[in-house]
Amino acid sequence: MNKASQPTINDVARLAGVSKKTVSRVINNSELLNGDTRKRVEQVIAELGYTPNPQARALALRRNFVIALIHDNPNAQMVLGVQHGLLEVLRDTEFELLVHPVDRGDPEMLGEVRRFLERQRPYGVMLLPPISENDQLAGLCAEIGCRYVRMGSAPFDVPQHMVASNDRETVRHAIAHLIEAGHRQICVIAGPRGFRSALERQSGYEEAMTAAGLPFDRTWIAPGDYTFDSGIRATERLLDLSPRPTAIFSCNDEMAAGAIHVARQRGLEIPADLSVIGFDDTTIASHIWPPLTTVRWPIVTMARAAALKLIGTGPGDHGDEHALFLSTLIRRASVAAPSS
Amino acid sequence: MNKASQPTINDVARLAGVSKKTVSRVINNSELLNGDTRKRVEQVIAELGYTPNPQARALALRRNFVIALIHDNPNAQMVLGVQHGLLEVLRDTEFELLVHPVDRGDPEMLGEVRRFLERQRPYGVMLLPPISENDQLAGLCAEIGCRYVRMGSAPFDVPQHMVASNDRETVRHAIAHLIEAGHRQICVIAGPRGFRSALERQSGYEEAMTAAGLPFDRTWIAPGDYTFDSGIRATERLLDLSPRPTAIFSCNDEMAAGAIHVARQRGLEIPADLSVIGFDDTTIASHIWPPLTTVRWPIVTMARAAALKLIGTGPGDHGDEHALFLSTLIRRASVAAPSS
DNA sequence: TTGTATGCGTTATCAT
DNA sequence: ATGATAACGCATACAA
Numbered sequence: 276m277n278k279a280s281q282p283t284i285n286d287v288a289r290l291a292g293v294s295k296k297t298v299s300r301v302i303n304n305s306e307l308l309n310g311d312t313r314k315r316v317e318q319v320i321a322e323l324g325y326t327p328n329p330q331a332r333a334l335a336l337r338r339n340f341v342i343a344l345i346h347d348n349p350n351a352q353m354v355l356g357v358q359h360g361l362l363e364v365l366r367d368t369e370f371e372l373l374v375h376p377v378d379r380g381d382p383e384m385l386g387e388v389r390r391f392l393e394r395q396r397p398y399g400v401m402l403l404p405p406i407s408e409n410d411q412l413a414g415l416c417a418e419i420g421c422r423y424v425r426m427g428s429a430p431f432d433v434p435q436h437m438v439a440s441n442d443r444e445t446v447r448h449a450i451a452h453l454i455e456a457g458h459r460q461i462c463v464i465a466g467p468r469g470f471r472s473a474l475e476r477q478s479g480y481e482e483a484m485t486a487a488g489l490p491f492d493r494t495w496i497a498p499g500d501y502t503f504d505s506g507i508r509a510t511e512r513l514l515d516l517s518p519r520p521t522a523i524f525s526c527n528d529e530m531a532a533g534a535i536h537v538a539r540q541r542g543l544e545i546p547a548d549l550s551v552i553g554f555d556d557t558t559i560a561s562h563i564w565p566p567l568t569t570v571r572w573p574i575v576t577m578a579r580a581a582a583l584k585l586i587g588t589g590p591g592d593h594g595d596e597h598a599l600f601l602s603t604l605i606r607r608a609s610v611a612a613p614s615s
Numbered sequence: 616m617n618k619a620s621q622p623t624i625n626d627v628a629r630l631a632g633v634s635k636k637t638v639s640r641v642i643n644n645s646e647l648l649n650g651d652t653r654k655r656v657e658q659v660i661a662e663l664g665y666t667p668n669p670q671a672r673a674l675a676l677r678r679n680f681v682i683a684l685i686h687d688n689p690n691a692q693m694v695l696g697v698q699h700g701l702l703e704v705l706r707d708t709e710f711e712l713l714v715h716p717v718d719r720g721d722p723e724m725l726g727e728v729r730r731f732l733e734r735q736r737p738y739g740v741m742l743l744p745p746i747s748e749n750d751q752l753a754g755l756c757a758e759i760g761c762r763y764v765r766m767g768s769a770p771f772d773v774p775q776h777m778v779a780s781n782d783r784e785t786v787r788h789a790i791a792h793l794i795e796a797g798h799r800q801i802c803v804i805a806g807p808r809g810f811r812s813a814l815e816r817q818s819g820y821e822e823a824m825t826a827a828g829l830p831f832d833r834t835w836i837a838p839g840d841y842t843f844d845s846g847i848r849a850t851e852r853l854l855d856l857s858p859r860p861t862a863i864f865s866c867n868d869e870m871a872a873g874a875i876h877v878a879r880q881r882g883l884e885i886p887a888d889l890s891v892i893g894f895d896d897t898t899i900a901s902h903i904w905p906p907l908t909t910v911r912w913p914i915v916t917m918a919r920a921a922a923l924k925l926i927g928t929g930p931g932d933h934g935d936e937h938a939l940f941l942s943t944l945i946r947r948a949s950v951a952a953p954s955s
Numbered sequence: 956t957t958g959t960a961t962g963c964g965t966t967a968t969c970a971t
Numbered sequence: 972a973t974g975a976t977a978a979c980g981c982a983t984a985c986a987a
Contacts, residue, residue, distance in 0.1 A: 671980030
């Protein structure tokens with residue numbers, strides 16, 4: 276055993292007086308093993324502080340012990356929340372986290388991801404919205420033969436491959452909250468076309484209005500793309516409506532911040548003259564003035580669950596069933612009764 | 616060649632009618648190669664779409680072609696900015712990005728990182744503040760034999776191992792900006808003890824005040840820990856001073872947001888009654904009301920430069936010299952002349 | 956300039 | 972239940 280480098284399986288085998296294969300069996304928890312030899316080998320492993328070399332395992336198994344995070348999500352807090360949740364469960368395992376952002380707009384995207392997966396052969400891959408909604412991407416993972424879990428605003432895959440929140444339902448609650456407060460003309464700043472989250476959140480709005488017997492108009496739904504600037508533009512449009520809306524539901528916090536800016540520029544007090552609800556509960560929601568009522572989804576919890584599905588030991592997992600995670604309305608100071 | 620799997624170096628060698636070693640030489644840009652055979656091999660490589668297997672290379676070279684990002688930074692935008700910059704230059708290389716957060720408070724931290732480095736053998740490691748300030752960590756990287764670059768608010772290592780911004784100087788400008796506007800009683804919300812960034816930023820304040828011949832008091836410097844809540848507490852303390860400060864410099868944006876909250880609660884208008892300057896130019900700075908004057912440091916650029924140093928081909932790099940990156944004062948709407 | 960033999964640390968095959 | 976031997980795909984030492 277070379278003192279300079281780390282102990283290998285050979286060192287363990289020699290010191291335990293067994294073959295490499297036996298040590299390998301111990302490492303991989305093989306069933307067919309004499310209890311005594313196992314104990315002896317484990318003893319030596321502990322003494323040496325031996326750890327299997329990940330690169331060698333990866334080569335032999337043609338499978339890398341890493342989880343790949345594939346995303347095209349511009350929300351830093353969300354991406355980092357996911358990394359946090361993932362790493363929390365990966366921390367005490369042999370797995371590492373590989374980050375691989377992609378460009379949804381790139382026509383080469385799928386080919387690029389394929390090369391990535393074929394080269395790295397990750398054990399599992401975590402797909403973040405909005406790219407998680409791409410069925411071809413999911414299909415690619417399946418084809419390459421690596422586990423995958425998709426994160427989304429609603430279940431659009433089987434539980435085994437999905438961690439989802441209930442955006443639509445939570446938005447219904449949020450709108451109902453507004454209606455209870457006395458609002459009738461509730462407008463919405465929508466999310467980008469084609470995003471499932473945007474669809475779910477807007478549907479939640481429509482369902483809540485309909486359920487309450489409240490009429491609403493196409494013009495009440497202003498287009499947005501989840502950016503601050505689009506929130507500004509949308510709000511300007513909405514506040515030009517007459518009669519003016521008394522409440523605005525924004526499909527994310529960033530655009531809600533834009534709404535607050537515009538309101539303030541127009542001399543409108545929040546929440547006295549205009550109530551606002553956001554979505555995501557990013558830092559800005561609690562740090563802006565007034566503190567924003569918003570919807571929080573349990574991102575870290577979802578990521579933890581996803582990691583469990585990814586590294587779980589197969590179809591026996593509990594995780595296979597549980598794929599839905601409830602968002603909650605965080606009530607702060609941006610909602611009040613409309614000033615008649 | 617097995618159709619199901621990817622082409623290997625053997626396939627290339629056979630089709631090109633050369634030995635594996637020759638192919639290997641082509642891959643690794645060996646000097647001693649006949650131009651013809653190189654062309655022929657490259658041709659076959661292109662036809663086959665061959666890519667060297669990273670796991671096999673890692674095993675043979677005892678060095679993994681990944682860059683590890685080690686950090687304990689709670690600022691999501693900063694961490695993601697760094698990931699962005701790093702990946703921008705890694706994108707067209709053979710390198711991948713491994714994310715490895717650590718816990719500064721954990722006494723086992725160093726041992727844990729050692730195991731990580733010994734197991735993964737990353738090609739290079741990127742150290743983010745504040746953990747980048749830990750000399751033992753840097754020493755560990757050197758000992759293990761992997762390249763490292765430390766990111767910080769000031770140079771505290773040789774250029775080869777450092778990308779730094781000039782926090783102190785930029786804060787001097789920021790304070791000077793306040794002084795020019797007519798402020799005399801300028802207070803500061805400090806950063807956490809022991810953080811180099813906190814030290815640099817506070818020093819910048821003190822130097823600027825001294826240079827302008829302005830007196831200042833210990834009580835003008837309120838302790839903070841970079842969190843929103845600490846910004847609130849610090850500002851309450853500061854606004855209780857009499858006479859009241861006309862301007863506050865906060866060592867980061869998050870605490871500045873807290874300052875704005877407190878000011879608003881006390882009925883103070885910003886910037887009319889109180890000017891505020893932050894640091895970092897995070898999203899909240901531009902989205903809060905009023906838009907916050909703040910200091911922006913070129914995080915993505917720094918990360919790009921760091922990546923270049925990390926994967927660069929040795930001491931010949933230009934990157935070895937260039938290690939300082941200038942921050943700039945972003946003037947928005949939170950600074951005005953003091954109302955006498 | 957190119958090829959041969961061998962090693963890297965692990966797992967898989969097929970014996971025993 | 973355990974072991975000898977051959978992969979896995981690439982790089983290095985040493986020849987030629």
